[in-house]
Amino acid sequence: MTLRRTLLICSAAALAASAFPAVAQDWPERPVRILVSFPPGGSSDLVARLLAEHLGERLGQPFIVENRPGAGGTVAALALKDASPDGHSFMLSNLTPFSIAPTLFPDAGYDPITDFTHVSYIGGVHLALFAGAELGITTLDDLIAGAMAAPGELDYGTSGVGSWGHIVSARFGAITDTEMEHIPYQGSGPMQLDLRAGVIGLSFDAVPQNLPLVNEGVAIPLAVSSPERLETLPDVPTFLEAGLDLVAENWLGFSAPGGLDPAIAAKLDETLTDIMTLPEITAQFDNWGIVRVPMNGAAFAAFVADQYSAWAPMVEAAR
Amino acid sequence: MELLGNLALGFAAATTVEMLTVCFVGVLLGTFVGVLPGIGPLAAVAMLLPVSFHLPAEAALILLAGVYYGAEYGGSTASILLNIPGTPSASVTALDGFPMAQKGRAGVALVLTAIASFVGGIVGVIVMALLSPALAGFALRFGPAEYFAVMVLGLVAATVVGGRGIVRGLAMVFLGLLLGTIGVDVNSGATRFTGGIPDLRDGISLVVVAMGLFGVSEVIASIRGNTRHKVSQPLNWRSLMPNRDDWSRVPGPALRGSAVGSFFGTLPGAGQTVASFVGYAVEKRISRNKDQFGHGAVEGVVVPESANNAAAQTAFIPTLTLGIPGSTTMALMLGALMIHGITPGPRLIADHPSLFWGLVASFVIGNLMLLVLNIPLVGLWARILRVPHAMLYPIVAVLICIGVYSLRLNLFDVWLTLGFGLLGYAMRLWRFEPAPLLIGFVLGPMIEEYFRRAMLLSRGDPLVFIERPGSATLLAIALILLVLAALQPKKLLLRLLKSA
Numbered sequence: 001m002t003l004r005r006t007l008l009i010c011s012a013a014a015l016a017a018s019a020f021p022a023v024a025q026d027w028p029e030r031p032v033r034i035l036v037s038f039p040p041g042g043s044s045d046l047v048a049r050l051l052a053e054h055l056g057e058r059l060g061q062p063f064i065v066e067n068r069p070g071a072g073g074t075v076a077a078l079a080l081k082d083a084s085p086d087g088h089s090f091m092l093s094n095l096t097p098f099s100i101a102p103t104l105f106p107d108a109g110y111d112p113i114t115d116f117t118h119v120s121y122i123g124g125v126h127l128a129l130f131a132g133a134e135l136g137i138t139t140l141d142d143l144i145a146g147a148m149a150a151p152g153e154l155d156y157g158t159s160g161v162g163s164w165g166h167i168v169s170a171r172f173g174a175i176t177d178t179e180m181e182h183i184p185y186q187g188s189g190p191m192q193l194d195l196r197a198g199v200i201g202l203s204f205d206a207v208p209q210n211l212p213l214v215n216e217g218v219a220i221p222l223a224v225s226s227p228e229r230l231e232t233l234p235d236v237p238t239f240l241e242a243g244l245d246l247v248a249e250n251w252l253g254f255s256a257p258g259g260l261d262p263a264i265a266a267k268l269d270e271t272l273t274d275i276m277t278l279p280e281i282t283a284q285f286d287n288w289g290i291v292r293v294p295m296n297g298a299a300f301a302a303f304v305a306d307q308y309s310a311w312a313p314m315v316e317a318a319r
Numbered sequence: 320m321e322l323l324g325n326l327a328l329g330f331a332a333a334t335t336v337e338m339l340t341v342c343f344v345g346v347l348l349g350t351f352v353g354v355l356p357g358i359g360p361l362a363a364v365a366m367l368l369p370v371s372f373h374l375p376a377e378a379a380l381i382l383l384a385g386v387y388y389g390a391e392y393g394g395s396t397a398s399i400l401l402n403i404p405g406t407p408s409a410s411v412t413a414l415d416g417f418p419m420a421q422k423g424r425a426g427v428a429l430v431l432t433a434i435a436s437f438v439g440g441i442v443g444v445i446v447m448a449l450l451s452p453a454l455a456g457f458a459l460r461f462g463p464a465e466y467f468a469v470m471v472l473g474l475v476a477a478t479v480v481g482g483r484g485i486v487r488g489l490a491m492v493f494l495g496l497l498l499g500t501i502g503v504d505v506n507s508g509a510t511r512f513t514g515g516i517p518d519l520r521d522g523i524s525l526v527v528v529a530m531g532l533f534g535v536s537e538v539i540a541s542i543r544g545n546t547r548h549k550v551s552q553p554l555n556w557r558s559l560m561p562n563r564d565d566w567s568r569v570p571g572p573a574l575r576g577s578a579v580g581s582f583f584g585t586l587p588g589a590g591q592t593v594a595s596f597v598g599y600a601v602e603k604r605i606s607r608n609k610d611q612f613g614h615g616a617v618e619g620v621v622v623p624e625s626a627n628n629a630a631a632q633t634a635f636i637p638t639l640t641l642g643i644p645g646s647t648t649m650a651l652m653l654g655a656l657m658i659h660g661i662t663p664g665p666r667l668i669a670d671h672p673s674l675f676w677g678l679v680a681s682f683v684i685g686n687l688m689l690l691v692l693n694i695p696l697v698g699l700w701a702r703i704l705r706v707p708h709a710m711l712y713p714i715v716a717v718l719i720c721i722g723v724y725s726l727r728l729n730l731f732d733v734w735l736t737l738g739f740g741l742l743g744y745a746m747r748l749w750r751f752e753p754a755p756l757l758i759g760f761v762l763g764p765m766i767e768e769y770f771r772r773a774m775l776l777s778r779g780d781p782l783v784f785i786e787r788p789g790s791a792t793l794l795a796i797a798l799i800l801l802v803l804a805a806l807q808p809k810k811l812l813l814r815l816l817k818s819a
Contacts, residue, residue: 040651041644041647041649041651041652041654042650046654046658050372050658053372068727068729070521075729160508161505161506161508162508186768189643193458193587194462194463197462216666284658284660287657288657
């Protein structure tokens, strides 16, 4: 055997040893990073920061939030895909990069299912169709009738082209056979301002951040996208009740690069599930309108795959 | 008086030992991150956010807010000393602050900056205390057409920033506008001018452009020894202090700058950078010392600093009373409130009076602290100029890289900043000003977004900009400014008199 070959074999062995996943007992051995696909400050970012504090306390290593916003969350997802599956890189996974972006940007560069290990479910928020107070419409039927009578007259906002609000709105238009003008915004904040001011009459937006507007009487929720009525808006019917096949949840979870040691995944899922029962966490989640149904790690992985295939045709239709 | 009662409540809430401590820590840290080029309040506020979970809501907000407006004080220091703005909004301050330093008046410029910042901060707080509820309503009456009009006005006003002729200024404004179109189009979702580079999909960050054009280009120039050479700064206390002529040129510009800044601060998204540019442009139009602008005019330092500090305070009005954050840093502060179960909105002042008025009181206290903190520091900062360039500039370059990288943890941004540094250096060689480029870059995307939104809402009818009185008035002012700039009536008059 030549020296060169010996060296090659040795280095290959060293490489294999270093790539060998950390054993679950030792995990975590060093600080763990959580990639967040939003800039700091939004509610999803806060979820990550809050959970990071508790995870750090329980698992004995700091959990550090790294904001990698950009390109519909694909920047963060790509960074996660390229990270080592050694249990020290996770992402606060959510609807946009895993259910919408891969269809919206066919060149996104990752497969939302096979390139990742989807570890744990955190919860989700639903969206609603809101009408501004000045519009004078208070029920979904009135809206559909109004939109039928004057196609293209009504304006509705979403938090951006390719946002879940936009995709749901396109689906709404298709199944109700109505036509309204889409006014895209950059995020929910400026859109809320214009809904309040009556610049736009309607918006498709996540429920929690609009609850203050509802309480003030500035925004009237016409229907919600949850499978059942929401605790926070018990009087508002679902789209399903109105006979419209429209369910949409912006889910949040923890995901890792593909090939994560199942023992580490199980340990993280257990710890998170435990944290999520703390009264201070449940109170905070209620406050943010994050709805949680029990779901274990395996069920969550199936859920992500399910969501991806459910959203793909809707995204295609909205393009 | 209800206001006095509210203020009493606020001061009672803000003068406990704990609140004073967090306020001091906040403004101190803010000054520090403001001084460091590239590292801005966003990084500091993000790092402090977890700390704020463990504080009461009032203390958390006072701390984070202190970092935010403290950074506006510090941002001008490097502008004046090194021609490298610490924050994008301090870019304008370099136009006259750096020439002052080159004349050996760095200390004077820093003292005036601290005072102008204080005036701006206090005016901003007064506006906030008196007008918050009314101004919230005002922002609501500002539809897309009015936003478009005010941004156009800002752009027209800002073309006179920089002193190398209107054609060169306009060329740079247009280059800025073009750079602003890079990234996803808000209305169609199509990516534009990214050359297929995914990192450009969200456009170029303002910090990248500002730090590249102003900061890196200055570092490059220093390698060639191309910085107009070092001037020894007198360090005795007397020569640090402004003289009588300087003082006489402070009050008017400071108040005008504060007024402009207070206005732009209340518009979500417009922010401090636009405020300081427009303030400078307005002052340059009306000042008697017009010719000195760009060569170390006192007004050229006072106006932008009073404007960006006033805007930093009034930016809290839309954030707190409408729940609309004007910037990512503001979004973080909203986040700190949300963690404590407080939802910003029109009911915030009524539901949480001690939070709102405590914050207002802490602004007054914080601005006083900053004034007291900054004036003794002037001597120290002025000494920085004695550090050999061979040591100082590499440190600055490293700080810029760290600051830019910390924005999105993206190495691409660092390379892009270096690219803008080369562009800035080339512009310097061919005598183009970077300031008009920056303002075009800031305003371009907003002008486009609001213009297209207004046109979408009017179904393509451009009359919407003339039919609405607000936008019609603003556009008329912009047109008059443009005509005046093009015709230069004083020169015309002089020519007529001569020929007669």
